[in-house]
Amino acid sequence: MKKKIQFYWNIIRKPSVHYSLGFLSFGGFLMGIIFWGGFNTAMEFTNTEAFCTGCHEMHDNVYVELQDTVHFNNRSGVRAMCSDCHVPHNWTDKIARKMQASKEVWGTIFGTINTREKFEAKRRELAEHEWARLKANDSLECRNCHNFDYMDFTKQSPRAAQQHSTALASGEKTCIDCHKGIAHQLPDMSGVEGWD
Amino acid sequence: MTIKIPALACLLLAGFSVIAADNIATLRGDAALHEQGKATALTPVENKDLRRKRNSPMEPPTIPHKIDNYQVDLRTNKCLTCHSRKRAADSQAPMVSVTHYMDRYGNFLAAVSPRRYFCQQCHVVQHDSKPLVQNTFKDIDELLQKQGDPR
Numbered sequence: 001m002k003k004k005i006q007f008y009w010n011i012i013r014k015p016s017v018h019y020s021l022g023f024l025s026f027g028g029f030l031m032g033i034i035f036w037g038g039f040n041t042a043m044e045f046t047n048t049e050a051f052c053t054g055c056h057e058m059h060d061n062v063y064v065e066l067q068d069t070v071h072f073n074n075r076s077g078v079r080a081m082c083s084d085c086h087v088p089h090n091w092t093d094k095i096a097r098k099m100q101a102s103k104e105v106w107g108t109i110f111g112t113i114n115t116r117e118k119f120e121a122k123r124r125e126l127a128e129h130e131w132a133r134l135k136a137n138d139s140l141e142c143r144n145c146h147n148f149d150y151m152d153f154t155k156q157s158p159r160a161a162q163q164h165s166t167a168l169a170s171g172e173k174t175c176i177d178c179h180k181g182i183a184h185q186l187p188d189m190s191g192v193e194g195w196d
Numbered sequence: 197m198t199i200k201i202p203a204l205a206c207l208l209l210a211g212f213s214v215i216a217a218d219n220i221a222t223l224r225g226d227a228a229l230h231e232q233g234k235a236t237a238l239t240p241v242e243n244k245d246l247r248r249k250r251n252s253p254m255e256p257p258t259i260p261h262k263i264d265n266y267q268v269d270l271r272t273n274k275c276l277t278c279h280s281r282k283r284a285a286d287s288q289a290p291m292v293s294v295t296h297y298m299d300r301y302g303n304f305l306a307a308v309s310p311r312r313y314f315c316q317q318c319h320v321v322q323h324d325s326k327p328l329v330q331n332t333f334k335d336i337d338e339l340l341q342k343q344g345d346p347r
Contacts, residue, residue: 068265069265070264070265157243157244157245157261157262158244158245159245159261181267181272181274182265185267185271186267186271186272186274187271187272188271188272189271189272194277194283195272195276195277196273196276196277196280196282196283196307
């Protein structure tokens, strides 16, 4: 084992005999672009709606529910897709989320929620994961589009203005505390804080 | 006999409508029977959060705000997150009336009675739109005043 490592180490640290320095550095640079670009392109592909709704679990349950909501269909045609709310935009956070999501690949392969009944049985648990995530990051994914600093309270309904200018402004509450179930249907909410 | 009376009433009504068809403006508008009439434009829901006057003491109050996508089903009731007894103090929304916590025999329950659970059976939003038909409704106070108020 030690011999093998030494053998490869020697190859790596030996100066190149056949290739010029220019070729090696330029080639390395080029391959770097291809690999890095390819990696990010592949990762971006897993952020598309086509990819997310590629499995029937997502397509027939949560995607259908999204279509009735204001985040899918609205006055101005601005639209949020799955990854806008469920994947952080920031690169390091995104990688962390993508690694977590390998559990979802496992779920697809072994059919954790491959029927409507199984999905309904797990709805509360899955929803709780998302509430916990958004609570922990102060509703970061909401705030990618909805910036508190640019909210005009005078254009909100009195009820909304009242809540946003007090509880949200003071940081006592974050978006997800009140806006649960805005993009998908809610599970049985018994015992959830703020729900009767 | 009890079955015949409504049947007779229907026949009479049908007869009347045939005779009166030319004089009555219907909600169809001008469209001929074999044509699809032009749909009226949708109007926005009033969202002012101001309580409206009730037209009678027993009228279920109308909803003075938007309720788009409020989920009220077997799993949960979005309305109650503000209007229930437990939540009303925090939200300062009017609590659902005490009658909603009674069963049909008048016994009080701990939670909203299942028969009163589906809010929109009685409470509805209001649109800011022109009435489709003329309405001659008079408030009870107005009627009493006309009669010299026997109260």
